[in-house]
Amino acid sequence: MSVDIVFEDPRWEGVGLAAIAEAAFDEVQARFGLAGSEVAVLACDDARIAELNGDFREKPQPTNVLSWPSQERGAQVPGGTPLAPDDLELGDIAIAYETCLREAEAQAKPISDHVTHLMVHGLLHLLGYDHINDKDAGLMEGLEVEILGKMGISNPYEE
Numbered sequence: 001m002s003v004d005i006v007f008e009d010p011r012w013e014g015v016g017l018a019a020i021a022e023a024a025f026d027e028v029q030a031r032f033g034l035a036g037s038e039v040a041v042l043a044c045d046d047a048r049i050a051e052l053n054g055d056f057r058e059k060p061q062p063t064n065v066l067s068w069p070s071q072e073r074g075a076q077v078p079g080g081t082p083l084a085p086d087d088l089e090l091g092d093i094a095i096a097y098e099t100c101l102r103e104a105e106a107q108a109k110p111i112s113d114h115v116t117h118l119m120v121h122g123l124l125h126l127l128g129y130d131h132i133n134d135k136d137a138g139l140m141e142g143l144e145v146e147i148l149g150k151m152g153i154s155n156p157y158e159e
Contacts (some may be wrong), residue, residue, distance in 0.1 A: 002036075002037070002038040002039070003018075003021045003022055003025050003038075003039050003040075003041060004038065004039070004040045004041070005017065005018055005021060005040075005041045005042075005043055006040070006041070006042050006043065007043045008042060008043060008044040008045070008048060009043055009044050009045040009048075009097045011045075011097050012043035012095075012097055013043075015097075015111055015112065015115065016112065017041075017043050017095075017115065020112055020115050020116050020119060021039075021041055021119050023116065023151065024116050024119035024120050024123065024147075024151070025039060025119070025123060027120070027147050027150055027151055028120060028123045028124070028127075028147060031143075031146070031147055031150075032127065034085070034090075036088050037085065037088050037089075037090050038088055038089045038090065039090050039091065039092070039093060039123065039126065040091075040092045040093070041092070041093045041094070041095065041119075042092065042093070042094040042095070043095060043097070044094055044095070044096055044097070045096060045097050045098060046062035046096050046097070046098040046099055047062075048094070048096070049062050049063060049066060049094055049095075049096035049099070050062045050063075052066055052094055053066060056068070062096055062098065062099050063096065063099060064095065064096060064099045064100050064103060064118055065093060065094065065095045065096070065100075065118045065119075065121060065122045066093070066094045066095075066122075067091060067092065067093045067094075067122040067123075067125035067126050068091050068092045068093075068126075069090065069091040069125065069126045069127075069128065070085075070087050070089050070090055070091040070126075071085070071086075071087055072128075073085060073126075073127060073128025074128045074130060075128065075136070078133045078134075078135040078136055079133075079135030079136060079138065079139050082127055082128025082129055083128060085127065090123070090126040090127065091126040093119070093122040093123070093126070095115070095118060095119070095122070100114060100115055100118065109156075113153045113154075113156075114156075116148065116151060116153055117144065117148060117153065117156045120144050120147050120148060121140075121144060124140055124143055124144065129143065141157055144156070144157075145157065
């Protein structure tokens with residue numbers, strides 16, 4: 001899998017985002033058989049992600065991660081499997097430094113583990129998974145826990 005990262009906020013380089021993103025995407029690629037696929041990541045700050053969140057979701061406040069799939073892949077029924085990608089360019093992800101750092105500190109976990117979770121989460125969104133309803137959320141969270149477990153990261157949904 002090819003990951004192209006644009007570092008708008010240089011603090012991400014100190015966190016090792018490139019290695020985190022590659023490792024997360026390699027594991028997702030293995031799980032879903034996505035050889036040759038591509039993802040673009042915008043490593044930004046809270047101000048930039050708030051702008052994007054306002055433009056695309058009409059929620060002009062910071063969030064941890066946003067994703068834009070290259071095509072609609074969502075399942076037709078709640079809890080169903082999304083459509084397989086037919087485009088090697090899966091889409092784009094934006095991730096905000098301050099929010100991720102704040103969340104990791106509040107959860108008393110390494111930022112690398114939290115960011116790995118958010119990268120897996122964002123990629124699953126690109127693949128059509130969502131958490132709009134309980135069935136979709138259960139499926140998506142189960143996949144996150146499975147993939148993160150293979151990476152040696154504990155379940156992010158357990159207290």
